[in-house]
Structure formats: C-alpha cells, structure tokens
Amino acid sequence: MTRRFLLLLLLPLFFLPGCDRLGERPKLKIGYMNCNNERETYQRFAPISSYLSEKTGAEFETVVADTHEFEERMKAGEFALVHTNSLLYIILKEAVGLKLLAAEKRGAFGTHTAGALIARKGSGIEKIEDIKGKRLIFGPMMAPSGYLAQYDLMLAAGIDPERDLAYYAIPPGAFKHEKLVYAVYFGDFDVAAAPVLDLEEMTREGKIEADDFTILAQSATYPYCTFGAAADLDPALFAKIKAALLDLGPEDTAEVDGERLKVLKTSWAEGFEDLLDSDYDGLREMARRANMPPYQSY
Amino acid sequence: MAKLSCAGRLWLLLFLATAGLVALFAFSPQGEGPARSSALDKGLERELARQARAAFVRELYAPVVELRDSGQPQAALLKLEELARAYPGDPFALVLRAEILREMGRVDQAIHHYARALRLNGEYLDEQGPFTRRTEIRQLVEEGLATFLPRFQAHPDNRSLAATVKEVYYLQSRLAGGCE
Amino acid sequence: MNLRDRHLWLVISAGLALGVLGALLAVWGNPENSGICVSCFLENSAGALGLHDNERMRYLRPELIGFVLGALASSLLFREFRSRGGSDPLPRFFGGIFLMVGCAVFIGCPIKLFLRLGAGDLTALSGFAGLFAGVWGGLRTMVDEVRLAPAQPRRGSGLLIPALFLLLLIFLLTGPGFLLTSAGGSATAHAPRSVSLAVGLLLGGLAQRSRLCVTGALRDALLLGRRSPLLYGLLAFALSAVLVNLGTGGFRLGFYGQPGAHTDQLWSFFGMALVGWLSVLIGGCPFRQLIKAGEGDADAGLVVMGMFVGGAVAQSWGLTATAAGVPLYGKVAVLSGFIFIFAWSLFRRDSQAC
Numbered sequence: 001m002t003r004r005f006l007l008l009l010l011l012p013l014f015f016l017p018g019c020d021r022l023g024e025r026p027k028l029k030i031g032y033m034n035c036n037n038e039r040e041t042y043q044r045f046a047p048i049s050s051y052l053s054e055k056t057g058a059e060f061e062t063v064v065a066d067t068h069e070f071e072e073r074m075k076a077g078e079f080a081l082v083h084t085n086s087l088l089y090i091i092l093k094e095a096v097g098l099k100l101l102a103a104e105k106r107g108a109f110g111t112h113t114a115g116a117l118i119a120r121k122g123s124g125i126e127k128i129e130d131i132k133g134k135r136l137i138f139g140p141m142m143a144p145s146g147y148l149a150q151y152d153l154m155l156a157a158g159i160d161p162e163r164d165l166a167y168y169a170i171p172p173g174a175f176k177h178e179k180l181v182y183a184v185y186f187g188d189f190d191v192a193a194a195p196v197l198d199l200e201e202m203t204r205e206g207k208i209e210a211d212d213f214t215i216l217a218q219s220a221t222y223p224y225c226t227f228g229a230a231a232d233l234d235p236a237l238f239a240k241i242k243a244a245l246l247d248l249g250p251e252d253t254a255e256v257d258g259e260r261l262k263v264l265k266t267s268w269a270e271g272f273e274d275l276l277d278s279d280y281d282g283l284r285e286m287a288r289r290a291n292m293p294p295y296q297s298y
Numbered sequence: 299m300a301k302l303s304c305a306g307r308l309w310l311l312l313f314l315a316t317a318g319l320v321a322l323f324a325f326s327p328q329g330e331g332p333a334r335s336s337a338l339d340k341g342l343e344r345e346l347a348r349q350a351r352a353a354f355v356r357e358l359y360a361p362v363v364e365l366r367d368s369g370q371p372q373a374a375l376l377k378l379e380e381l382a383r384a385y386p387g388d389p390f391a392l393v394l395r396a397e398i399l400r401e402m403g404r405v406d407q408a409i410h411h412y413a414r415a416l417r418l419n420g421e422y423l424d425e426q427g428p429f430t431r432r433t434e435i436r437q438l439v440e441e442g443l444a445t446f447l448p449r450f451q452a453h454p455d456n457r458s459l460a461a462t463v464k465e466v467y468y469l470q471s472r473l474a475g476g477c478e
Numbered sequence: 479m480n481l482r483d484r485h486l487w488l489v490i491s492a493g494l495a496l497g498v499l500g501a502l503l504a505v506w507g508n509p510e511n512s513g514i515c516v517s518c519f520l521e522n523s524a525g526a527l528g529l530h531d532n533e534r535m536r537y538l539r540p541e542l543i544g545f546v547l548g549a550l551a552s553s554l555l556f557r558e559f560r561s562r563g564g565s566d567p568l569p570r571f572f573g574g575i576f577l578m579v580g581c582a583v584f585i586g587c588p589i590k591l592f593l594r595l596g597a598g599d600l601t602a603l604s605g606f607a608g609l610f611a612g613v614w615g616g617l618r619t620m621v622d623e624v625r626l627a628p629a630q631p632r633r634g635s636g637l638l639i640p641a642l643f644l645l646l647l648i649f650l651l652t653g654p655g656f657l658l659t660s661a662g663g664s665a666t667a668h669a670p671r672s673v674s675l676a677v678g679l680l681l682g683g684l685a686q687r688s689r690l691c692v693t694g695a696l697r698d699a700l701l702l703g704r705r706s707p708l709l710y711g712l713l714a715f716a717l718s719a720v721l722v723n724l725g726t727g728g729f730r731l732g733f734y735g736q737p738g739a740h741t742d743q744l745w746s747f748f749g750m751a752l753v754g755w756l757s758v759l760i761g762g763c764p765f766r767q768l769i770k771a772g773e774g775d776a777d778a779g780l781v782v783m784g785m786f787v788g789g790a791v792a793q794s795w796g797l798t799a800t801a802a803g804v805p806l807y808g809k810v811a812v813l814s815g816f817i818f819i820f821a822w823s824l825f826r827r828d829s830q831a832c
Contacts, residue, residue: 108375108395110407111458116372196372203379210376218372221404246457273458276449341655348661417802420534424662467734467741471801474730475510476738477518477535477585477664478800 026058026237028080031065031073033088033225037174038064045083047263051254052081055244058237067142071095074230081241082228086283087144087292089226093277094294097231099238102245102272103279104225107197111273112221114196115149118213120184125191128157128217134190136161136168137180142293144283145195146177149219152286157217178202185212197224222283223275245272352428355390362394371398389418393431400438406462409442413465416472423472435469442466479704485688486707492681492688493711497718499677500593503541505726506669510737511597514541514681515590516764517581521789521798522665523646526658529790534663538650540671542768544678545685546643546782549772552683561636563776565629569822570777573760574767574784575791576752576815581764582792583749583799583808584608585738588692588763591750592712594739596719598731601739601746608747612754613696619759624823626759629777636774639782643772650675664738686773690715691766693757738801745804745812752815759819 030052032045041064049060060081065073070088073079074096081101082092092098103111119125125134131154139146147170154161161168169189171179177198184192185208196218202208227245229238248271253260264271288295302310358381365374375398378391385391396411412435415422422431443466450459472478480486496514503513512518525536553559581587584605586594591609594602649657650671660666668674684690690711698706723729733741740746757763760781762770767785770778792798797808 108379108399108407109402109404110410112404112407114372199372199376200379203376204383206383210373210380215370215372221402273461274456275458276453276456344658345661413802417800421662424666427662468801470735471737471739474735474737475664475667476736476801477509477512477515477521478738 027061028058029061029063029078030081030083031063031070031079033070033082033084034064034066036177044267046256047254047261047266048083050256051248051252051263052241052244054254055247056237056240067140074098077230077232080230080233083225084228085142085144086223086226086280087142087148087287089223089228090280090284090287091294092228098228099231099233100275100277101227101229101238101242103223103275104227105270105273106224106268107200107270109196109221109224110270111224111275113145113224114219114221115145115147115153116194116196116199116218117150117153117191117216118181118184118194118199119191119216120187121212121214123190123214125216126214128153128159131191131216132159132164133166135166136191136193137183137189138168138170138193139176139180139195140170143177143195144222144286145197146180146193148283148286148290148292149222150193151290151292153217153219155289178207181208191216219286220282222286223279226275227272242274246274248272355388355429358385359390359394366394366398366401371402374398387418389415389422390429392418393422393429396438397431397434405438405441405445408438409462409465409469412438413468416469420472420478432473436473439466439469439473442469479710483707486710488684489688489690489707489711490714492684492690493714494718495684496589496681496690497592497596497715497720498722499681500589500715501596501719501722501726501728503669503674503677504593504728506673507667508669508674509664509667510728511594511599512586512590512664512738513593515586515593516542516545516768517578517587517785517789518585518590518664520578520764520785521582521793524786524789525660525665525793527786528656528658529786530793532793534660535665535793536658536660537665537668538646538657539668540650540674541678541681543643543647543650544675544680545682545765545768546640546772547647548679548682548684549686549769550640550643550682551679552686553773556687558686559636559774561631561633561774561776562629563632563635563779564627565777566626566826567777567780569626569826570760571780571784571787572818573756574781574786575788576811576818577756577764577767577781578785578788578792579797579808579811579815580749580752580756582788582797583804583812584746584753585740585799587765588750588753588757589765592692592716593719594736596716596729597723597736598729599736599739600731600733601736601741601743604743605746605750608750609693609754610696611747612751612756613693613758614700614754615751616755616758617697617700619755619819619823624759624827626761626826629775632776635776636779638776639771639779640774682769682772685765685769689766691757691762693754693763694766696754697758740799740801740803742799742804745799745809748809748812748816749799749804752812752819755819756815759823 030049032041035041042062046062049062053060067088070082070084070092074092089098105111107113117128117131125131141147151161177195180192181194181198181202183189203210248263250264252263254263291297362374362377365377378395382391392411392415396408396415399411400408421427422429424430425432446459446462446466450456450463453459500514504510519539519542522535522537523539523542524530525532526538588609591602591605595606688711690708692712695708695712699709764785767778767781771782795807796805797811799808
C-alpha cells in the first residue's frame with residue numbers, strides 16, 4: 001500500500017519536463033503592406049493573423065509596413081511572412097529568396113488583376129494616343145496596378161510618360177487608388193492609371209457608373225496580392241500555413257480583441273489559391289520593360 | 299320488381315357511375331369548356347412566361363453584349379457589376395462574364411464561371427435553347443484540358459490546378475448528357 | 479447450371495433483351511447511359527404529372543407504362559395474375575420513397591448502374607460495391623429474422639396500379655393540357671414514343687415471366703452461388719450492354735467526364751447500399767416493383783406510389799446528386815433511409831431469434 005502510494009506520488013514527475021513546452025508557441029510576425037491607410041490595413045488583416053495562429057499553433061503578430069520598408073526588414077529577419085502586392089513579391093524573391101505561399105483571390109479575374117488607363121467619358125480622349133499632352137495621375141509607384149502596368153502600356157503605345165504628357169502626379173496620403181479615379185471623375189486630371197479591381201469595386205458599390213469612364217487601354221492580367229514566406233521558415237510550418245490559407249472559406253472566423261470575425265469578409269478577399277512562380281513571369285517582363293525594380297538599371 | 303342483392307346494387311351503381319363518366323366525355327362542349335380552356339391557357343402561359351423571360355434577359359444584358367462586341371471587354375465587365383446591383387446571382391451574368399474572361403485570357407476563371415452558371419441553370423447546354431452555349435463550352439473544355447491538365451500533371455500537389463481540372467471535368471460531364 | 483432448364487434460358491433472354499434494348503434506347507434518343515433508368519424515369523414522370531417543380535425533368539416516360547402493362551399482359555396471358563397485398567403496406571410506401579432517395583444520390587437505379595458500367599463509366603464501380611454490400615446487409619437482416627408480414631390474396635387491390643398506368647397510357651396518347659413537358663433538359667432526350675412503349679411492353683413481359691431482378695440476382699448469387707439462374711441473366715444483361723455500347727461507339731472508359739455521373743464515390747456507395755438493402759427487405763429493385771405491381775401485387779403497387787412521391791420529393795427538396803456532387807440534403811436523406819431501415823428492422827424482428 002505504501003509502495004503504491006509512493007509510486008503514485010512519483011508519477012507526475014515524469015510529466016514535469018513537458019510543462020515548460022506547453023507555453024512554447026513560436027512568435028512570428030506577418031508584415032502586411034499598407035494599402036489605403038495603416039488603421040484600415042491592420043483591421044483588414046489582423047483576423048488572418050489570428051486565423052493562422054489558431055490553425056498552425058504559432059503566434060502571429062500583425063505588422064503594417066510601407067512598401068519601401070519591406071526589403072530592409074526582411075533582410076533583418078523581422079518578418080516570417082509577408083502579404084504584399086505581386087511586384088513586391090518579385091522584388092523580395094530576388095532580394096531575400098521569398099517563397100510563394102498563396103495568392104489572394106478578389107474580383108472578376110480571381111487571383112489576377114490588371115491596370116487600365118481611363119478618361120472621363122465625353123472628355124474627347126477616346127484612345128491611348130490621345131493622352132499625349134494631357135495630365136495624368138498615377139497610383140503609388142510600387143503598385144503594379146496603379147503605375148507599372150500603365151507605364152508599360154504607354155511605352156508599348158510609343159508614349160514616353162516622362163516627355164509626352166503635360167505632367168503626371170501621384171496623390172499624397174491615404175486611399176490613393178480611389179483618389180485617382182475621383183481625380184479624373186471631377187476633372188482635376190485628364191487620365192488616371194486606375195487599378196481595374198478598384199473600378200470594379202467602386203462600380204459595385206455605386207460610387208461610379210460603368211458609363212462614367214472610357215477605358216483607353218488595359219494591361220494583360222498578372223497575379224494580385226500574395227502571401228510569401230521567409231526562405232528560412234520551418235518547412236513544416238510553411239506547409240501548415242499554406243494549407244490553412246488554401247482551406248480558408250467564407251464561414252471561417254477568428255478572434256480579434258475578444259470579437260469573432262469572418263476572416264475573408266474582413267480582409268475583402270474571396271479566398272486564396274495556389275499559384276506557380278511562373279505565373280508572375282508576365283509581371284517580371286513588364287517590370288523589365290518599364291525599368292522598374294528589381295530589374296532597374298541606372 | 300325483384301329486390302336487388304347487395305352485389306347487384308353495387309354493380310348497378312358502378313354501371314351508372316361509369317356511364318356518367320363516359321357521357322361526360324362524350325357530350326361535353328368542345329373547345330369552350332372551362333376545364334379545356336384552362337388547360338390550354340396554362341400551356342400558353344408557360345410558353346409566354348418562357349419567352350418573356352428570354353426577351354427580358356436579352357434586353358437587360360444588351361448593353362453588356364454591345365460593349366463586348368465593340369471590343370470593350372473591361373467596360374462590359376464593369377457594366378455587369380452595375381447590373382449585378384439590381385440582379386445579383388443571375389446565371390446569365392455568369393455566362394457573359396465567362397465569355398468575356400475567356401476573351402481576356404482568363405481561361406480558368408471562364409471555366410469557373412461557366413460551371414457556376416450551369417449549376418444554377420442547365421439551359422445553356424440545350425442544343426435548341428435561346429441561350430445555348432453548347433459550342434462555346436465544348437471549345438472551352440478542349441482548351442481547358444489542353445492547358446490545365448498537363449500543368450496539373452506536372453504539379454499534382456497544386457490545389458488550385460486540381461480545382462480547375464475538376465471543374466473542366468464537370469463541364470465535360472455535363473456536355474456528355476445524362477439525367478440532370 | 480442446368481442447360482436444359484427452360485427458365486434459365488428465359489432469364490438469359492430477358493437479360494440480353496434488357497442489355498441490348500437498354501443500350502439502344504440511349505442511341506435512339508434517351509439520355510446518355512440512361513437508356514433505361516427507373517428512378518430517372520419516375521422523376522421525369524412525376525414532373526409531367528406536376529408533382530415537382532423542376533422544369534427540366536418533365537416527361538411521361540412510356541417505358542414505365544410499358545413495364546407495368548407488359549407485366550400485366552404477360553401475367554394475364556399465362557394466368558399468373560394474382561391480386562394480393564396487405565404485407566406491411568405503409569413501410570413499403572416509405573421504402574419506395576427511400577429507394578428513390580438512394581437512386582437520386584447515385585444518379586440512377588440498379589439497371590442504370592449496369593448500363594453505366596457497360597458504357598465504361600468507372601464511377602459506377604463504387605455504386606456496384608454499395609449495391610452488393612446493401613444486398614448482403616439486407617440478407618443478414620433477414621437471417622436475423624426480420625420479416626415482413628406475408629401477403630394475402632386481396633381481390634381487386636392488385637388491379638389499381640395497372641388501372642393507374644392504363645390511365646397514364648391514355649394521358650400519353652391524348653396529351654391533356656395538364657400533362658407537363660419540358661422544353662429543355664434531359665427530359666427532352668427521349669426515344670420515339672412508340673419505340674419506348676414497345677420496348678417497355680416487351681421488357682415488362684419478359685421480366686414478368688423470367689422474374690428478372692438486379693438485386694434479386696445479387697441476392698441469389700450470395701445464397702445459391704452459380705446455381706442461381708438470375709445471376710446468368712444479370713451477366714447476360716451486363717455483357718450485352720457492353721457489346722452494344724462498343725458497337726455503337728457509346729463506350730468511354732474512365733472516371734471523368736461521364737454523362738450523369740459524379741465522382742463522390744463514398745456517397746455512390748451509400749446510395750446504392752440503401753437501395754440494395756431495401757430491395758432485399760421489400761422483395762425487389764425498383765424495376766421489379768413495377769413488374770410485380772403489374773402482375774397484381776398491391777404491396778409492390780404501394781412501393782411504386784412511394785417511388786413516385788420519392789421522385790417528386792427528391793427533385794423538389796434538392797436531394798438529387800448532379801455531376802457537381804451530392805448535396806447535403808441528399809446525404810441527410812440517405813442516412814435517414816438507413817435510420818428507417820434499422821428502426822423498422824428493430825420493430826419487425828422476431829424477438830425470440832434476435
């Protein structure tokens with residue numbers, strides 16, 4: 001009886017070595033590219049981080065960063081995962097060996113998107129050649145749908161944006177994408193380099209009508225926003241994260257600040273898909289032609 | 299008069315009821331009775347409803363078709379977005395979207411939208427229907443198999459390619475016919 | 479196998495006729511791989527009678543009328559018409575409903591299963607496995623002394639279903655305004671009416687004389703092995719279907735792109751397992767129920783009425799599977815069917831033996 005009692009007392013000792021592992025969840029950061037503004041970007045993507053934490057057992061922190069900060073912070077090893085536009089994915093792949101996880105699905109083209117040059121209907125600007133000598137507004141320079149695609153379109157049409165336009169500008173501050181559409185709508189500029197996805201969403205929301213603009217030219221499609229992983233991320237965790245993203249459905253929820261939120265609805269995404277790196281080759285060619293990073297030469 | 303037995307009464311009643319039925323069919327007025335005209339009306343109503351629906355859909359989406367045919371596919375897509383505000387989830391919008399996306403090179407999205415449209419309404423496969431897209435779907439299936447099957451075989455772990463191939467097979471199965 | 483047994487040759491002839499004509503009906507205009515499909519035809523006919531709202535599944539199938547009236551004619555000719563009934567009528571009615579549920583989830587009855595296999599549709603293999611498992615399960619239940627009440631002679635009852643189908647024949651020939659017909663969809667795929675009716679009458683007569691039944695053949699194979707004549711009828715059916723399909727170019731071997739088929743193997747298995755199990759308990763597959771109803775079996779007649787209701791319900795409630803897969807409610811309905819079987823078996827079992 002006494003022997004059994006002593007053995008029972010000793011039994012918990014076998015489990016003690018595992019106790020400190022219960023609290024051990026790897027703490028990792030996801031860098032999200034700042035879209036319209038920092039607060040909105042955080043609110044959009046925090047549920048994804050929370051969802052990935054719940055699904056993978058790692059603890060992911062949401063960090064919003066500006067486009068130009070990513071390369072440096074990746075090299076410093078700050079981010080385990082990043083969510084960026086496809087041009088930044090290409091740049092980071094070249095610079096730090098970023099690994100493709102999944103591409104975001106949103107809009108008519110699914111995982112892809114495009115950029116268009118638009119003018120107000122009735123402005124007299126009917127085709128791309130008519131934009132010579134006109135005022136053009138771009139989106140952010142590192143936005144493939146708001147700058148690169150349209151720059152490439154102009155070069156292909158024999159128009160040098162640096163010489164053949166009256167001038168071009170990039171709007172300051174937040175919500176650049178909508179600003180450039182409204183800039184043309186209200187006549188502040190003649191032509192806008194509008195992301196097709198924004199045109200689609202603004203039409204869906206009734207902010208603009210389909211007949212308000214003339215689409216002068218549109219690029220070929222290329223991948224939309226992309227999740228990438230640091231080259232040294234644990235392969236098992238990489239596989240879990242990828243599966244979690246691809247499995248993410250409209251009814252999946254995650255907890256953020258005590259509230260249960262629908263992940264896809266909050267992030268505006270329709271899902272994630274498994275693309276191949278070769279799907280980004282079209283964008284790479286565009287960047288080469290436009291002398292944009294990572295292929296710029298001085 | 300001999301009293302009828304129970305069985306005899308029943309036979310007599312059966313005869314009378316049957317005779318009444320025959321008389322009803324034989325002597326009912328031709329072409330004017332309410333039952334006959336309501337049956338014809340119902341058939342006519344159904345046909346009218348079908349044609350009215352077809353005419354409405356053609357008229358509703360005429361601007362989209364016009365933009366597409368004049369070489370403005372993106373404008374056509376935006377027009378579809380505008381119409382979707384009032385008529386969300388209409389299967390013909392999915393068909394038009396599929397056609398435009400195919401023209402723009404998004405074959406996988408075209409396959410996806412055709413599959414969605416057919417799940418909602420199989421009439422786009424009818425040989426003779428007003429909105430038949432049988433030929434286009436067949437061509438898309440051939441293109442889909444030629445494009446995506448080799449890619450999937452090269453990357454069998456790629457779930458998106460697997461999903462696209464599955465949808466191509468779905469379209470192929472629907473084209474093949476069967477009870478559905 | 480006794481080669482001198484006339485009944486054996488009758489069964490083989492019926493099997494050959496079923497296979498040849500079943501495959502040919504698809505060539506002559508019926509849906510692909512569905513030259514004969516009792517469940518699909520019942521759904522179409524239920525739609526024609528206004529019992530469901532699927533506009534693309536409305537056509538009064540002459541084959542069904544032919545099966546019942548052919549069986550009637552044959553049974554009268556050979557004095558085998560027996561008006562009987564009273565064997566657990568209401569459970570049979572619900573059994574008919576669940577037979578249709580199982581068929582709706584597989585997309586086809588046991589005859590269509592073999593026609594699909596005969597056309598190279600490998601997705602039907604899981605259905606075959608399910609059917610076999612279901613027949614085995616049904617036999618096990620009967621071994622455990624689950625029995626239906628025996629049928630009794632019932633004057634007059636056995637005439638009702640033949641009379642109903644005679645009325646349907648009149649509808650078919652006169653085309654009253656309330657009879658609905660689809661303008662598009664698989665219901666528009668049909669062989670010429672006279673051909674369908676003639677084939678139905680011939681097969682109805684042959685099936686009545688030979689007692690041909692797909693699930694019955696599997697059941698007898700399990701019980702009697704190679705001594706079962708029905709097994710040879712089934713083999714003749716399957717082989718002739720393959721040969722006709724090879725000859726007419728209707729044979730496409732594979733899993734994908736098959737007409738009227740889905741790749742959800744698990745639920746094909748369960749759907750046909752439900753059909754197999756029920757068929758053993760109530761004495762025959764959907765085709766056999768039609769034949770028995772034609773020869774005066776009022777209980778089979780109730781199964782037929784249940785199948786009409788089941789066909790209507792399957793369409794109206796969205797239980798039917800499609801090439802896209804099996805809907806959630808279809809799966810729920812199949813599992814409900816199994817619950818029905820097991821609960822009923824518990825109530826009906828001989829408590830001394832089980």
